[in-house]
Amino acid sequence: MIRVRFAPSPTGYLHIGSARTALFNYLYARHVGGKFLLRIEDTDIARSTEESTRSILEGLAWLGFAPDEEIVYQSENAPKHRAAAARLLDEGKAYRDFTPKIETGDKSIKEAIVERARANQGVKNLRDNEYRDLPKAESDARAAAGEPFAIRLKVPMDGTTSFTDAVYGPLDRNYDEIEDLVLLRSDGHPLYNLAVVCDDIEMGITDVIRGQDHLTNTHKQILIYEALGAAPPRFAHLPLILAPGGKKLSKRIHGEIVSMTTYRDAGFLAAAFRNFLALLGWSAGEEREIYSMEELIEKFSLDRIHQSNATFNFDSNNPRRWTDDKAIWMNAEYIRTMPLGELLPFVKDELKSAKLWRDEYEDDEKTWFETTIDIIRERFFTLKDFSMQGRAYFSEDFDFDQAALDKNLKKFPDLRTWLPELGERLESLNEWTHDPIYNLVAAFAEENGTKLGVIMNGARAVLSGVAVGPSMIAVFEILGKERSIMRLKSQVAWNL
RNA sequence: GGUCGGUUCGUCUAGGGGUCUAGGACACCGCCCUUUCACGGCGGCGACACGGGUUCAAAUCCCGUACCGACUACCA
Numbered sequence A: 001m002i003r004v005r006f007a008p009s010p011t012g013y014l015h016i017g018s019a020r021t022a023l024f025n026y027l028y029a030r031h032v033g034g035k036f037l038l039r040i041e042d043t044d045i046a047r048s049t050e051e052s053t054r055s056i057l058e059g060l061a062w063l064g065f066a067p068d069e070e071i072v073y074q075s076e077n078a079p080k081h082r083a084a085a086a087r088l089l090d091e092g093k094a095y096r097d098f099t100p101k102i103e104t105g106d107k108s109i110k111e112a113i114v115e116r117a118r119a120n121q122g123v124k125n126l127r128d129n130e131y132r133d134l135p136k137a138e139s140d141a142r143a144a145a146g147e148p149f150a151i152r153l154k155v156p157m158d159g160t161t162s163f164t165d166a167v168y169g170p171l172d173r174n175y176d177e178i179e180d181l182v183l184l185r186s187d188g189h190p191l192y193n194l195a196v197v198c199d200d201i202e203m204g205i206t207d208v209i210r211g212q213d214h215l216t217n218t219h220k221q222i223l224i225y226e227a228l229g230a231a232p233p234r235f236a237h238l239p240l241i242l243a244p245g246g247k248k249l250s251k252r253i254h255g256e257i258v259s260m261t262t263y264r265d266a267g268f269l270a271a272a273f274r275n276f277l278a279l280l281g282w283s284a285g286e287e288r289e290i291y292s293m294e295e296l297i298e299k300f301s302l303d304r305i306h307q308s309n310a311t312f313n314f315d316s317n318n319p320r321r322w323t324d325d326k327a328i329w330m331n332a333e334y335i336r337t338m339p340l341g342e343l344l345p346f347v348k349d350e351l352k353s354a355k356l357w358r359d360e361y362e363d364d365e366k367t368w369f370e371t372t373i374d375i376i377r378e379r380f381f382t383l384k385d386f387s388m389q390g391r392a393y394f395s396e397d398f399d400f401d402q403a404a405l406d407k408n409l410k411k412f413p414d415l416r417t418w419l420p421e422l423g424e425r426l427e428s429l430n431e432w433t434h435d436p437i438y439n440l441v442a443a444f445a446e447e448n449g450t451k452l453g454v455i456m457n458g459a460r461a462v463l464s465g466v467a468v469g470p471s472m473i474a475v476f477e478i479l480g481k482e483r484s485i486m487r488l489k490s491q492v493a494w495n496l
Numbered sequence B: 001g002g003u004c005g006g007u008u009c010g011u012c013u014a015g016g017g018g019u020c021u022a023g024g025a026c027a028c029c030g031c032c033c034u035u036u037c038a039c040g041g042c043g044g045c046g047a048c049a050c051g052g053g054u055u056c057a058a059a060u061c062c063c064g065u066a067c068c069g070a071c072u073a074c075c076a
Helices: A016-032 A051-062 A074-088 A109-120 A137-145 A192-202 A214-228 A249-259 A258-266 A270-278 A293-299 A325-336 A340-353 A364-378 A404-411 A415-426 A434-447 A452-464 A473-487
Strands: A003-006 A035-040 A094-097 A150-153 A160-165 A171-175 A182-184 A207-211 A234-238 A241-243
Touching: A003 A016, A003 A109, A016 A035, A016 A051, A016 A207, A016 A234, A016 A241, A016 A249, A016 A270, A016 A293, A074 A094, A074 A182, A074 A192, A074 A214, A074 A293, A094 A137, A094 A192, A109 A249, A137 A434, A150 A214, A160 A214, A171 A214, A171 A473, A182 A192, A192 A214, A207 A214, A214 A234, A241 A270, A258 A404, A270 A293, A270 A325, A325 A364, A364 A473, A404 A452, A415 A434, A415 A452, A415 A473, A434 A452, A434 A473, A452 A473
Parallel strands: A003 A035, A207 A234
Antiparallel strands: A094 A150, A150 A182, A160 A171
16 A cells, blocks of 8 residues: 655745645555655744644645545654664664754854865765764763763765665665764754654655655665664655746745745635646646646656756746746636536635625526626636626626726727717617627717727726726626616716 | 756746657737637747767767756754
8 A cells, every 4th residue: 555645844834845745745645546644744843833834734725635644743753753763772773972062153054064064075084973982881871971962873884875766766875975864862852854764664654755855865764764674665756846047935035925825815726726736847748738636646657757846937026927827827727617617616705705795696696697707707817806807797896997997998088978878878778688789889889980999998997997808798798787877877987 | 065966948848869940838929800808719939058979860878067956954
């Protein structure tokens, strides 16, 4: 039985890259009929927050990735991690390091690392820790005396670790490039590599699918597996998702755009976003981009995952490009092509939260409502559009887009009298359907010696508040006779 | 600094020695449709990082260089 896990650390919201990792784990599990598990890696007490855990869970729930078993909280396993470290110590596979903890000072950690490495240039022997071969009795005595110590893994003097990554192929690393890594901090806290390995063993994980940033960690983890006497799982490392310019996507500099909840709140459909994410770093090798979840599951395979990082394209200075164009396009594609019945619940939620929902839409006005949604969704990109651009269809209290007014209304002052006149004329219509309306409007335009387009565009501005929308006659029909005439006669738009 | 990984249109990608004058999608531009439009249709722009090999033949294999990324922590 294949068992995979998604293991985020709760130090922020669900990051777009993490969401993609979760997706791939989920797709793989479903594809092979295995289990998809979730583990919250909250061992970093200084940075982990409950708020973050909640946000991650919310993001996963929105995407629809429910774990098949109880969620594991890594911090709760700390006693087991300590026991594992103690065992390795006992067996002589790890040792106590009494070196006092070094503070990094005010330099950034990265800088400190690079500086140290540069200074050591090629002369550093990673096996030269003075406590590595401290006699057991002495080590025990010092520990008993209360001297603080960290526990480090005793990496063998020479040899190499190697594994075959499902994405990157065979990889190996010399022991002399791997430091005797700390398993347990001097304050007793287990560190990442130990915790991950222990938990993966405990959870029976068979395949680890995670970001490529863990590629080099994998060698250290394999060393821990070996020390613990456990067989390592299979590994598949995913290419990273970067910001434009090839930089790492980060909360600090890129803000909300990296958070999953942003997309939910912006009116994205989870199905569309999953589809978009699936194509970032993976492809089925076909010339097509729309895949249902079932199709994704069926076609997914580790060996079609890319080795090169992908750029998530957006322009924070351009509101139209606030996120990746393709993601927006895909969402629009879903909105206009998915079965209407599947879309309706989402529209309902959106209208409800905008206080535009009326229960009649599911009762007396069901037909009107469904027809209307079906017509207006044609030009929409997100669920938000139903309550923003589409507001005029559901409420008398809607805003007018200034650009639409300038371009289609105010440019033709005659419309100020024409539109109310047209409204008057429309009163006489007995049958409120396409042909009669069209004929009347067309005749009206001709009488006044103007192009039909001028009347139509002006009417659109006044009736819907925007310049974009379905066929104008359809707007008349949707709005109905009474509301159409009322808005044609209204002068409010002229005073804005 | 070291180790490892990566590099095809602006972006996501197809391709894995000949079918590649490199295919698709998004974006962009043009035309058509149309009463408007960010729908639709048609078309256009646009890429194998660079240099050496190997080969009859290289985007595809090898080497080097450049660039990018990750790791190099008592962070995860």
